[in-house]
Amino acid sequence: MKFTYNWLKDFVDIKIAPEALAEKLTMAGLEVSGVEGKGGDFVFEAEITSNRPDWLSVIGIAREVAAITGVKLKSAKSSKCRCAKAVGKFAIKVEDKSDCPLYSAKIIREVKVGPSPKWLKERLELIGCRSINNVVDITNYCLFTWGEPLHAFDLDKLSGAEIIVRRAKNSEKLVTIDQVERKLDADILIIADPVKPVAVAGVMGGKDTEVTEHTKNILLEAAVFNGSVVRRGRQKLGLSTDSSYRFERGVDFETAEFSACQASGLIEELSSGKCVLAKSSGKALPKTKSISLDLGLVEKILNVKIAEQKLKNILGHLGFRVRSVGKNKMMVTVPLFREDVELPEDLIEEISRIYGFENIPQTLPSIKPQVSIRGSRDLVALTKKVLTGLGLSEAITYSLVDQDLSKGFGLQDAQPVAIMNPLSKEQEVLRTTLIPSLARCVSYNLNQKQEFVFLYEIANVFSRGENFPEEELTLGIVICGEKSFFLEQGLAKENASLLEIKGVLERLFLKLGIKEYDFNPSGSGVIEVTVGGQKAGSLINLEKSALARVDIKNKDLFCAEVSLEKVFAAADLNKKFVSPPRYPGITRDISLVLKEDLAIKSVLSRLYEKGTPLLIEVRIADYYKGKQISAGLRSLTISCIYRSDERTLTEAEVNPVHSEVVRMLTESFGAKIR
Amino acid sequence: MDIYSIKAQLDADIQAIASLQALEDFRLKYLGRKGIVAELTGLIPTLPKEERGKFGQEANALKGRINELIAEKQRALSGGQDTKVSGASGNDIFMPGIAQELGHIHPLTQVIDEICAIFTQLGFSIVEGPEIETEFNNFTGLNIPLDHPSRDAFDTFYLKDYSKLLLRSHTSPVQIRAMKSRKPPLAIVVPGRVYRPDAVDASHSFMFHQIEGFIVDTDIKFSDLKGVLETFAKAVFGNDIKMRFRPHFFPFTEPSAEVDISCIICKGKGCSVCGRKGWLEVLGSGMIHPNVFRHVGIDPKKYTGFAFGMGVERIAMLKYGINDIRLFFENDLRFLRQF
Known part of the structure; x- marks a missing residue:
């Protein structure tokens, strides 16, 4: 909203400089975003919040200035209309009064349409409104001054002596003043004559009936249209105007009638027309609201005692009528232009912002802490700590993705939840997996010449539920490239692998106190992760075709995705102390060659079984696969640790057990001892 | 050539050295493969x-003495800086240290954690809510009428196939x-x-x-809102900042x-970051609207409360530049590693 310093001065005496005024308005909630000296005046630009349609007019802002500076508003010119309330030749038909609570029309004859006088032209141009001709300029001038959008039709272009306010029919069309042909429908409220639509109500007039230099007689419209209806109409047409902006936020009856009279008076004065007929149709003038304000409540909410007279002055300057009712109570009558004020709290806001937020003290409340409220947040934080310690960095990617990308990864079996109103392809669906987004981050980083990318994200994934989609907190991990690290001998390099991701999950499970978990192959390139006997996710060696979708070439990308809800359900952070071993153990290494396709896991579990109770730990100390041994075999060194909690074991006790263990390896697994 | 005359020559030579290059020449003369010490041991x-x-x-003692002189001179030449190459264990301490690389927590997570920590210190509890919300929780319950311009500030993604479900456009539905x-x-x-x-x-x-x-309690005042938010802002942005509370409109407060x-x-002087205003907008806040209390079944005559909200990205952008x-x-x- 733009307005000028001198324009305000028409309504209120201002004794402070424009910049100081701007600052005061801002601190009262009317945010001035700029002041510019121009043509001997100062142009203000303000951001008006949607609850204050009255501020979309110079008079509304003048009222605010009056309240801030503690002066009275100058009284406006007489609002008496010179038009006779004639009956007869002209009819107004409003089909639904809830669409249009008020429609008033004035017929002004014998106007001389021509250029506006200099003062009018200048004022409009200062606030960026192009001067058209005296009649149109007057309607705009009144719009900006009083806040009521007016429209002037060329009376002689209207067919028949009737104005009809109705919803459009689905096949109807109208060329609006901006020369665009608009397709109308039943959601759109229009002004029509008996033959055709002539304006989109509250939005824009029609081209055919606009006022031009040839116009002789005009019909001046001042109405109150339903804000929601105007809103829907302008959304459908994609056409927002100064007029629709105000109607959406609300225009009141009094302002509408008053500014119509101001406008017709000006038109008579500046274009020597003659108002010959005024007619209006609509509901009765709405009743004014009264709110009972308890002064104790003001103090209770603001924590400051404001004198009663001060309260009365503040509200009075803002246009409220206030009278004391007994002790500590006031009855406040709300003017029609303040439809936003409904509750005592609304009045307290008015009081506080004029009194000044800066004059309200600062205190700290006493809060009763509720330490019992704890969600999965602590576990998420622990997970992030573990992963960070293991060298992974946290990524945050968009939850909305393009549908084709997820499909191309072959990770999505069900239809994702789709967005009804995406702005672009990247916002089509809610993702069902974190992997494609993370793979895209890998691709981005490889393009930035990063050799090793190790990332994770913790976020919700979404799936279709019956009545409500489901959200599941999920951990995604990706690893790609070649890790280099220093050893004492020099730089060592290592290719990313699935085992590294497995290692990360194992460490995480350990920290979370999860004992029962497993990794098992399931289909090509996919390892199923189970936690507490339940499927919780998978490790995946992504296929080339998937990688091609994110432009990763000649590189392997390994990833994991696990449901943190399932993982956390199995977590157990309770710790129970176990005494460190008091007696030394005996370690025996076995070097052996095994068939490659034997699952080490089952070999190890059989070892435990065989060596129990003395065998307390089995570790893979080394392994080798390659040229030195035949294909299909691998060489392993297994460390077996024997220990007792009751005594120091002797060789004589361990040896027979160990021989049994070794014999089992050769007999059950065909191991060759080296 | 006897060791004593070499020692005498040594002292003269070392005193004359004025550059690292000369020191290196000195080292080669005495300790080089064909140097004086090698000659002696030969x-x-x-x-x-x-x-x-x-x-x-x-000969060994001489070698030790020469090494000491070199190290001493090197320190002197490099302004007292210790450029000794061998540590106690014989490792070259100027080579890169050996350690597992650390990962990095995303800056947004760090800012969220920092802010939550400040509020938990003040006695707040952390609660989270779903990202998919009902129209009621996102709008109606918060006193935002469905067909009203106040909704324009909350443009929203709606879900296909699920009527009246949407992606929350603010965290306020968790209030409800x-x-x-x-x-x-x-x-x-x-x-x-x-999402918006x-x-x-x-x-x-x-x-x-x-x-x-x-916060909701029987005796929460606007002054409490000012106090809590000032405590918060100073904890995040430092004690030197000035604050102002400016009236605004939110449907739910x-x-x-x-x-x-x-x-x-710019410390309030006006720069491009603050749009020459000297002030940065960081929070929205207010006393909880009685209509919000009514929607959730809390008696607005008995209870009052305040609410506030902020954009994490904005805070992080300001904090880290x-x-x-x-x-x-x-x-x-290269971005993540900076945090």
Whole structure:
């Protein structure tokens, strides 16, 4: 909203400089975003919040200035209309009064349409409104001054002596003043004559009936249209105007009638027309609201005692009528232009912002802490700590993705939840997996010449539920490239692998106190992760075709995705102390060659079984696969640790057990001892 | 050539050295492969057996002395800096240290954690809510009428096939959830992802993060809101900042205030970051609207409360001087490693 310093001065005496005024308005909630000296005046630009349609007019802002500076508003010119309330030749038909609570029309004859006088032209141009001709300029001038959008039709272009306010029919069309042909429908409220639509109500007039230099007689419209209806109409047409902006936020009856009279008076004065007929149709003038304000409540909410007279002055300057009712109570009558004020709290806001937020003290409340409220947040934080310690960095990617990308990864079996109103392809669906987004981050980083990318994200994934989609907190991990690290001998390099991701999950499970978990192959390139006997996710060696979708070439990308809800359900952070071993153990290494396709896991579990109770730990100390041994075999060194909690074991006790263990390896697994 | 004359020459030579290059020449002269010490030790086999031991010890002592002189001179030449190459264990301490690389926590997570920590110190509890919400929780319950311009500030993604479900456009619906499921007194902060259909550019993103907070009790005042938010802002941006509370409009609070801090870049003088205003808008806040209490079944005559909300990306951008919101979601390792 733009307005000028001198324009305000028409309504209120201002004794402070424009910049100081701007600052005061801002601190009262009317945010001035700029002041510019121009043509001997100062142009203000303000951001008006949607609850204050009255501020979309110079008079509304003048009222605010009056309240801030503690002066009275100058009284406006007489609002008496010179038009006779004639009956007869002209009819107004409003089909639904809830669409249009008020429609008033004035017929002004014998106007001389021509250029506006200099003062009018200048004022409009200062606030960026192009001067058209005296009649149109007057309607705009009144719009900006009083806040009521007016429209002037060329009376002689209207067919028949009737104005009809109705919803459009689905096949109807109208060329609006901006020369665009608009397709109308039943959601759109229009002004029509008996033959055709002539304006989109509250939005824009029609081209055919606009006022031009040839116009002789005009019909001046001042109405109150339903804000929601105007809103829907302008959304459908994609056409927002100064007029629709105000109607959406609300225009009141009094302002509408008053500014119509101001406008017709000006038109008579500046274009020597003659108002010959005024007619209006609509509901009765709405009743004014009264709110009972308890002064104790003001103090209770603001924590400051404001004198009663001060309260009365503040509200009075803002246009409220206030009278004391007994002790500590006031009855406040709300003017029609303040439809936003409904509750005592609304009045307290008015009081506080004029009194000044800066004059309200600062205190700290006493809060009763509720330490019992704890969600999965602590576990998420622990997970992030573990992963960070293991060298992974946290990524945050968009939850909305393009549908084709997820499909191309072959990770999505069900239809994702789709967005009804995406702005672009990247916002089509809610993702069902974190992997494609993370793979895209890998691709981005490889393009930035990063050799090793190790990332994770913790976020919700979404799936279709019956009545409500489901959200599941999920951990995604990706690893790609070649890790280099220093050893004492020099730089060592290592290719990313699935085992590294497995290692990360194992460490995480350990920290979370999860004992029962497993990794098992399931289909090509996919390892199923189970936690507490339940499927919780998978490790995946992504296929080339998937990688091609994110432009990763000649590189392997390994990833994991696990449901943190399932993982956390199995977590157990309770710790129970176990005494460190008091007696030394005996370690025996076995070097052996095994068939490659034997699952080490089952070999190890059989070892435990065989060596129990003395065998307390089995570790893979080394392994080798390659040229030195035949294909299909691998060489392993297994460390077996024997220990007792009751005594120091002797060789004589361990040896027979160990021989049994070794014999089992050769007999059950065909191991060759080296 | 006897060791004593070499020692004498040594002292003269070392005193004359004025550059690292000269020092290196000195080192080569005495300790090089064909240097004086090598020459001396080369003599050992030619000596009578009984002298070899003693001679060897002296040659070693000489070598040690030369090394000391070199190290000393090196320190002197490099302004007292210790450039000794060998540590106690014989490792070259100037080579890169050996350690597992650390990962990095995303800056947005760090900012969220920092802010939540401040509020938990003040006695707030952290609660989270779903990202998919009902129209009621996102709008109606918060006193935002469905067909009203106040909704324009909350453009929203709606879901296909699910009527009246949407991606939350702010974290405020968690207020509704928490107030419905718990009884006052309440002091809660809510971090989380929110969504608005915005075209992506340097300052807009269709997904971003917010932190919401609110208190409900029998005697919460506007002055409490001012006190809590000032404590918070000073904890995040430092004790030197100035603050102002500016009246504003939010449908779910009454009175409503926007909170500005003096620009942390220009200290209030006016710069491009604060749009020459000297102030930065960091929070929206206000006393919880009685209609919100009515929607969740809390008696507005008995209870009052305040609520506030902020954009995490904005706070992070100000705190770290980040100038493009897209950096948060690109996950460039060169970006992440800075945090």
